[in-house]
Amino acid sequence: MNIFIPTVLYRSKLINLDQIEPLEIESQSRLHGVDADNLKNVEQSIEQIGLQEPICVEAINIDEQNEDNSTYRLRSGNHRFRAFENLRNKHKNSALYDKI
Numbered sequence: 001m002n003i004f005i006p007t008v009l010y011r012s013k014l015i016n017l018d019q020i021e022p023l024e025i026e027s028q029s030r031l032h033g034v035d036a037d038n039l040k041n042v043e044q045s046i047e048q049i050g051l052q053e054p055i056c057v058e059a060i061n062i063d064e065q066n067e068d069n070s071t072y073r074l075r076s077g078n079h080r081f082r083a084f085e086n087l088r089n090k091h092k093n094s095a096l097y098d099k100i
Contacts, residue, residue: 012054014099017084020057021073034082042083055080055100 045052055077063069074081081100088097 015057015072016068016099017081017088017097019068019071020055020081020100021060021071022078022081034079039079039082039086042079043086046080046083046087051080051084051100053077053080 056075057072058075060071060073061069084097084100091097
């Protein structure tokens with residue numbers, strides 16, 4: 001008999017964009033690519049009202065001593081992640097979009 005061991009830990013926290021690997025996994029948005037119009041709409045929404053739904057990441061390497069050395073893999077929220085990257089590039093003098 002196999003014993004189920006949960007591998008998902010649901011927890012919210014801000015993560016530096018540079019710590020997230022935008023791995024191309026097979027999900028609906030990634031199979032069809034990034035929709036440029038939708039991406040612009042997401043960017044505008046985030047600028048106006050902020051991020052309303054977080055992205056989901058998978059922990060790849062957790063550094064207990066220094067959280068900044070931890071790495072994650074994007075699991076869902078491709079358009080939101082890409083929008084944050086674009087906004088970070090657009091607002092280079094602001095730290096507002098450095099973490100998601």
